[in-house]
Amino acid sequence: MGQQNSKYGGSQNDPEKGVIPQNTKKIHGLSRILTTKAEHRREVAVQGWDKHDQNMRNMQMLKGLFKQLDPSVMKATGEVRGEVQLSYKYDFKRHLLLVKVIKCRELRSKDLRSKMSDPYVKLTLNPDPVGAGERRTAVVRQSNDPVFDEIFAFPLEESDLSDLKMVVQVMDADIMGEDDFIGEVVVEMNTFNFRESPFHTAWYSLNMETDLNVSGDLEISAEFQLPSSLFVTVRRAHSLIARDEGKTADPFVKLTVTGTSSMFQTQVIQDSLDPEWNETFEFDVTQEELSNRYLILHVIDHDPGTSNDSLGQVVVDLRTFDPERRLHETYQLSDMRNTDLLRSSWSRNATAQEFREALIAHASSKHPNFLFAEHSGKKVVNVSCRKAGARGTIRIIDGIPVK
Template identity: 50%
Template sequence: MGARISQNASLEGDGRVRQDPERITDLTKYLAIKSEKSKSLVLKQDEKQEKEAQNVQMLRGMFKKLDPSVMKFVGDQRGDTQLSFKYDAERELLFLKVIKCRDLMVADLRSRSADPYMAYILKLLQYIFQIQMYPDPSGNGQKRTKVIHDTSNPRFDDIFYFGITEVEMAETMLLVQVWDSDTLGNDDFLGEVIIKMNTFNFRDCPIHTAWYTLNSETDLSISGGVEVSLDHQLPQRLFVTIHSATDLVTRDPGRQADPFVKITIPGLAVVHQTKVKKNTLNPVWEETFEFPIALDELAERYLVLHVVDHDRLTSNDSMGQIVIDLKDFDPDEGFHDHIQLSDLKNTDRLRNKWSRRAVSQEFHEALIAHSVSKQPSMLFQQHTGRKVVSVYCRKAGAEGKIRIVDGIPVF
C-alpha cells in the first residue's frame, strides 16, 4: 500500500498526502477525453437510432401504399395473359390474337415450369355467369393454341376467328382458360378470365389490346335465385329479410341440398346466417336480420348474400353469391326482388372481402422482417440529394413510391 502511494504522492509531516500537480493535470486531461468519447458514442448511437427510425418510416410508407387494405386489391393472381381483339363488321368475324402469358402458376409441384396451352370458348350467356347456351350460335366450338413447353412465360402469337354478329356480341362473353398440358394424366387448370364483349367499342377503336389477370375457375353451372327485401328505419337500422330461394343447383346433380344463407356487409363486424333447410333446392326461410347502418352510410356500403350447401361430413359447397349495392337503395320505397345467383368469387368486392385480411397480415409481417434484417440495403444507408424509391407488388396490385430528400422521406 505504501509503495503504491509513493508513486502518486508524498506524505507531509502532519500525515497529510501531498498532491502531485502533474498527475492531477494528466488525470484531468484523461477524464476530459473520456467524457468527449462518451458523448461522441451517445451521439453516434442517437444518430444510428434516428437513421434506422427514418428507414423504417420509409418502409412503412411504401408498405402502406402497397397494403391491400388501402389499395385496390387484385386477389389470388395466377398470372396474366395479353390478348388482342379486332372485329370485321362487314364479314361479321371476331378476330382474337393470343399474344403471350407471364408469371403462370405451376400446377404440378414436380415440375419447375408449366407446358401451357390456352383454350378459347365463345359462349352466349343470357345472364352473367348464369346460363350457357350449347352449342354457341354460329357453331364456333372450342379453339386451342399450340402447346409451348417448359416455360411460365409462353409466347403464342396464335390468331383465331369467330363468326358472330354485332347483336350477338352484345350478350356474349369469351371464356379464356389456361391449362398445363400433361401427357401422362389429366391437364391441370392454371387460370381463366371471362371477357364481356359488350365492353368493346370496335367502331371507335378497331383493335383492343390489353393484359388480363387470370383468376380461379368460375362455376358457370350455378343457377337459381334468392328473394330478398330491405327496409331502413331511422336512425341506423337496416333490416334484411331472406324470403326464399328457387331452383338451386348442387355440385352433385340429382341430389337435394341443405342450403342456408350468410348475410354480410363488408366493413361491419356483424355476420348473420339463416337456418339450414334440409333436403331441398327450393328453401323458404322468411327470416329478418338487422344491421347498424346510418342513412348517410348507405351510399358507401353493399350487401353480400352467399348461399351455401351445408355438409356435416365434408366442407360446405358454395351455391352462389349476390351483391346488392346499397347506394341504389331508396329507403322511402324499400326494396323487394328475386335476384339471380352467380359465382362472384373473382369479383373485386368479394376478393377484397375474403382475402384482404390475410394478405394485409403478410404485408405487416414482411415490414417487420425487412426492418429487422435491414433489407433492402439501399434503404438502410446514408442518402444525399433527391432520390425516388419505387416498389411494385403484383399481389397487392399496387405500386409504392417514396421521394427521399437528403435522407428524409417525403410522402
C-alpha cells in the same frame, strides 16, 4: 548507415528482436481450418435453401388446406397470378370473330415439383350459338412467360356478339394426370365496337374460375331503424341449379355487411331448389355509414360429405338504400367471386380476418404436425372445421402434396 530497426525496436532480420518467423506447419494447419470452415458454410447454405424450399412447400399445403375449409375465404384470397395478352378483330365480310392469343406473363406454376409451367390457352364461347367448340393453343414447355402468337376464327354473325362471352383459360399441361388450371379471363364481347375500332388488344389479369352456369334469384327485404339497426330478411330463392347434375341441393344463405364484425347464416333447407327461409338478421350500422357499406349474400349448397358448393352471390350497394323506406327486391344470382367489389368486401369481413390470423398462427407454430413432417409412401389426411362447416383433404404421395 546503421541497421534500421522495426517499429517495435527489433531488427527486421533478427527473429529474436520482434519479428515472428514463418512456421510452415502452422500456416498449412490454418489453411486447412479455413478451408473446412468455408466448406461447412457452403454446406449449411445449401441445406438452408433446401429447408427453405421445404418450408415453402409446407406453407403451400397449409394455405391450400385453409382455402378448402371456408368457401368465402377461398373466394377472397385465391392465389391466381399472371396475365394474358389477347387481340380481337371481327371480319365483317366472312362473318368471323378472330381472336389472337399473343402471350402470357408471370404465370404461377401449379406443380410443386417444378417452378415452371407447361402452359397452353383454351378458348370457348358462352353461350356457343354455332357449336364452335373449344380451341387450344400449342403447349409451351417450361415457361411462365410463354409466347403463342396463334389466331383462332369463330364463325359468328355480328348480331350474336352482344350476348356472348369469350372464356379464356390458361392451363398447365400434365402428362401424368389431369391438366391444372392456372387462371381465367371472361371477356364480354359487347364491350367492343368493331365498327369504330377494328382491333382491340389488351392485357387481361387472370382470375379464379368463374361459374357461368349459376342461375336463379334471391328475394330479400331490408329496413332501417334508428339509431343503428339494419334488419335484413332473407325471404326465398327460386330456380337454383345444383352443382351435381341430376341432384337437388341443401341450400343456406350467408350474409354480411362490409365494415361490420357480423356474419350470419340461415338454416339449411333440405332437398330444394326453391327454398324459403323468411329469417331476419340485425346489423349494427348507423345511417351515416350506409353510403359506405355493401350487403353481401351468398347462397351455398350444404354438403356434409365434402366441401360446400357456391350457388351464387348477390351484392347490394347500400348507397341506393333509402333508410326511410323499406326495401323488397329480387336479385339475380351470379358468380361474383372475381369482382373487385366482392373480393375486397370479403377481405374486410371479420371471419376472413380470423382465418388469416389462424393461418399465420399455424405457420408460426408449425402446426398441424403432419403438414411439416417428412413423409414417405401415400397418406390421405382429412381435416374439418366446425365453425366454417367445411372439410379439407390433402393427399401426400412420396412427400409431395397433390390434389
